Amino acid sequence: xxxxxxxxxxxxxxxxxxxxxxxxxxxxxxxxxxxxxxxxxxxxxxxxxxxxxxxxxxxxxxxxxxxxxxxxxxxxxxxxxxxxxxxxxxxxxxxxxxxxxxxxxxxxxxxxxxxxxxxxxxxxxxxxxxxxxxxxxxxxxxxxxxxxxxxxxxxxxxxxxxxxxxxxxxxxxxxxxxxxxxxxxxxxxxxxxxxxxxxxxxxxxxxxxxxxxxxxxxxxxxxxxxxxxxxxxxxxxxxxxxxxxxxxxxxxxxxxxxxxxxxxxxxxxxxxxxxxxxxxxxxxxxxxxxxxxxxxxxxxxxxxxxxxxxxxxxxxxxxxxxxxxxxxxxxxxxxxxxxxxxxxxxxxxxxxxxxxxxxxxxxxx
Amino acid sequence: xxxxxxxxxxxxxxxxxxxxxxxxxxxxxxxxxxxxxxxxxxxxxxxxxxxxxxxxxxxxxxxxxxxxxxxxxxxxxxxxxxxxxxxxxxxxxxxxxxxxxxxxxxxxxxxxxxxxxxxxxxxxxxxxxxxxxxxxxxxxxx
Numbered sequence: 001x002x003x004x005x006x007x008x009x010x011x012x013x014x015x016x017x018x019x020x021x022x023x024x025x026x027x028x029x030x031x032x033x034x035x036x037x038x039x040x041x042x043x044x045x046x047x048x049x050x051x052x053x054x055x056x057x058x059x060x061x062x063x064x065x066x067x068x069x070x071x072x073x074x075x076x077x078x079x080x081x082x083x084x085x086x087x088x089x090x091x092x093x094x095x096x097x098x099x100x101x102x103x104x105x106x107x108x109x110x111x112x113x114x115x116x117x118x119x120x121x122x123x124x125x126x127x128x129x130x131x132x133x134x135x136x137x138x139x140x141x142x143x144x145x146x147x148x149x150x151x152x153x154x155x156x157x158x159x160x161x162x163x164x165x166x167x168x169x170x171x172x173x174x175x176x177x178x179x180x181x182x183x184x185x186x187x188x189x190x191x192x193x194x195x196x197x198x199x200x201x202x203x204x205x206x207x208x209x210x211x212x213x214x215x216x217x218x219x220x221x222x223x224x225x226x227x228x229x230x231x232x233x234x235x236x237x238x239x240x241x242x243x244x245x246x247x248x249x250x251x252x253x254x255x256x257x258x259x260x261x262x263x264x265x266x267x268x269x270x271x272x273x274x275x276x277x278x279x280x281x282x283x284x285x286x287x288x289x290x291x292x293x294x295x296x297x298x299x300x301x302x303x304x305x306x307x308x309x310x311x312x313x314x315x316x317x318x319x320x321x322x323x324x325x326x327x328x329x330x331x332x333x334x335x336x337x338x339x340x341x342x343x344x345x346x347x348x349x350x351x352x353x354x355x356x357x358x359x360x361x362x363x364x365x
Numbered sequence: 366x367x368x369x370x371x372x373x374x375x376x377x378x379x380x381x382x383x384x385x386x387x388x389x390x391x392x393x394x395x396x397x398x399x400x401x402x403x404x405x406x407x408x409x410x411x412x413x414x415x416x417x418x419x420x421x422x423x424x425x426x427x428x429x430x431x432x433x434x435x436x437x438x439x440x441x442x443x444x445x446x447x448x449x450x451x452x453x454x455x456x457x458x459x460x461x462x463x464x465x466x467x468x469x470x471x472x473x474x475x476x477x478x479x480x481x482x483x484x485x486x487x488x489x490x491x492x493x494x495x496x497x498x499x500x501x502x503x504x505x506x507x
Contacts, residue, residue: 001375005488031432035406042406045434091432092407335410336435337428 014039014104017095023057023124024131027117028093029101030054032330036112037104040094045336048344051320052114052327053105053142056093057128063120065151066192067175068185068256069223069249072120098132105140113320115140116171116327118147121193126152130165137166143326145169145216145318150202151193159205169318170206171216171245174199177225177233185223190256203242212241216318221271222249222263226294228285231274235285238278245316246275248333248341262334266361268341269313270296273303273359276312295363307356310347371399373488374465378441378481381490385465386441386481389472393479395441396469397429397460400491405431408457413449414438414471420446422477427470429460438470442479448472 034040063072119125146167176182206215277283287300317327330344383401412428420440427438460468
C-alpha cells in the first residue's frame with residue numbers, strides 16, 4: 001500500500017537539452033547554478049547561497065585542448081560518453097537552452113550577482129561567448145565575466161570586442177604557475193595547443209583594455225608546483241595589474257592525472273594566505289621565507305588578523321555589485337563531505353580555528 | 366511554486382532523518398525516503414556502514430551525498446549491521462531511481478525495538494520542513 005502526497009517545489013525543473021548541442025543556442029551550467037535556478041533538483045549543505053552563475057560553452061566536437069587534469073580534455077577515453085559530455089570538475093554540468101537560462105535568471109530577483117561565460121578550445125568559442133554575453137548585458141543586470149580561452153584570443157582587438165560584448169571582468173584560465181608545469185599539463189608536453197607566453201600576452205591585453213585589476217588569472221594548486229612557485233606567480237600577476245583566483249586540483253576520472261592526489265591541505269592554506277597578502281598589498285613574495293622544499297615558513301608579517309578573520313580562506317573570484325566575491329563556487333573543489341579548501345561563505349569560529357590548524361599541516365620547518 | 370506528488374509506502378517505519386525501515390524478519394531493511402532524494406538531487410556517493418558493526422540507536426553510521434549536499438545516515442535501532450547494498454558503490458543514483466526497493470542501503474539485526482514514525486507521522490515531518498522553507502520559497506516567488 002502507498003499513499004500519494006502533494007509536495008511543493010520552488011519551481012518546476014527544466015528539461016535538459018538532449019541530443020546534439022552547440023553554443024550559443026545551448027550552454028552548460030554548473031550544477032550549483034542549475035540547482036539555484038530551480039532547473040535541477042538538489043540542495044546545498046550548510047545553507048550555502050550561490051552568488052554567481054557559471055556557464056560553459058559546448059560543442060558536439062568537445063573541447064579541442066588536452067589539459068592533463070581537465071574533465072573537458074579531448075582525450076578522456078576512460079569514461080562513458082555520457083560522462084565525457086556532461087560532467088566536469090567531478091559533477092554534472094547539465095545542458096540547457098540559453099533562452100531557458102535567461103528566463104530563469106530574470107526570475108531570480110538579482111540574487112546571483114554575476115554570470116561567468118567560459119569558453120572551451122574551439123574556433124567558434126570567441127564569437128559564441130560574445131553572443132551569450134550580449135544577451136546577458138541586454139537582458140539582465142548581472143555583472144559579466146568573460147572566462148576566456150587565451151589560445152583562441154589572438155589580438156588586442158579581440159579583447160576589445162569582449163569588452164564591447166558586455167564583459168566587465170576579463171579572466172584567463174592560466175591554471176599552471178610555471179612555464180614547465182604549463183607545458184607539461186597544457187602545452188606541448190600534453191600535445192595541447194596552449195602556450196605560456198601567449199597566455200601572458202593575453203593577460204597584458206586584458207589589463208590594457210579592461211583596466212588594472214579588472215582582469216583575473218585562474219590558478220590551480222596541486223598540479224605539481226611548490227608553494228614558492230605559486231606565490232611568485234601570484235606576485236607576478238599582481239604586479240602586472242591582475243587579480244588571482246585560486247582553485248584546487250581534484251583528480252577527475254578518465255583524465256591523465258586521474259591517479260594524482262590533491263595537494264595537501266596545508267599547501268593550499270599557505271598559498272591562500274600568500275595570495276591574500278599579495279593581492280591586498282599587505283605583503284610581497286620577496287618578504288616571505290621558504291624552506292628547501294619551497295614551503296612557506298614565514299609570511300614576513302603578522303598573519304594573526306587574517307586567521308581571526310578567515311576571509312583569506314574563502315573562495316576567490318570576481319566581485320559582485322556589493323564588492324564581495326560573487327563567484328563563490330560552493331563545493332567546487334571537493335565533495336561536500338570532504339574538508340573544503342575554498343569556503344563559499346564567511347567562516348564561523350570553528351572553521352576559522354580549523355583553518356589555522358590546517359595552515360601548519362605538512363609543513364617541514 | 367509548483368506542486369508534484371510523492372508516493373510514500375504505508376508499510377514502512379520512518380524517522381526525522383528521512384530514512385525508512387522495512388521489517389523483513391528477522392531484520393530491518395533501511396534506506397532513504399523519496400522526499401529526501403527529491404530534495405537532494407542525484408546521489409553521487411553513499412558512505413555505507415561496515416557489515417558486522419554493532420551500533421546504538423541514532424548512531425551515525427554512514428552518509429548520503431549529492432553534488433552539493435551531504436547528510437549522515439543513522440541507525441534506526443540498536444543492533445548489528447548485517448548487509449549493505451554494494452551496488453550503490455558503483456551507482457549511487459539507484460537510490461534516486463528506486464528509493465524503496467533496489468536503492469535500499471543497509472540491513473540491521475535489531476537488539477531492541479525500533480521506535481519510528483508511521484507514514485502519517487513522517488508526513489508531519491515533511492510538512493514542518495516545507496513550512497520552515499516557505500519564507501524562502503515565497504521570497505523567491507515574489
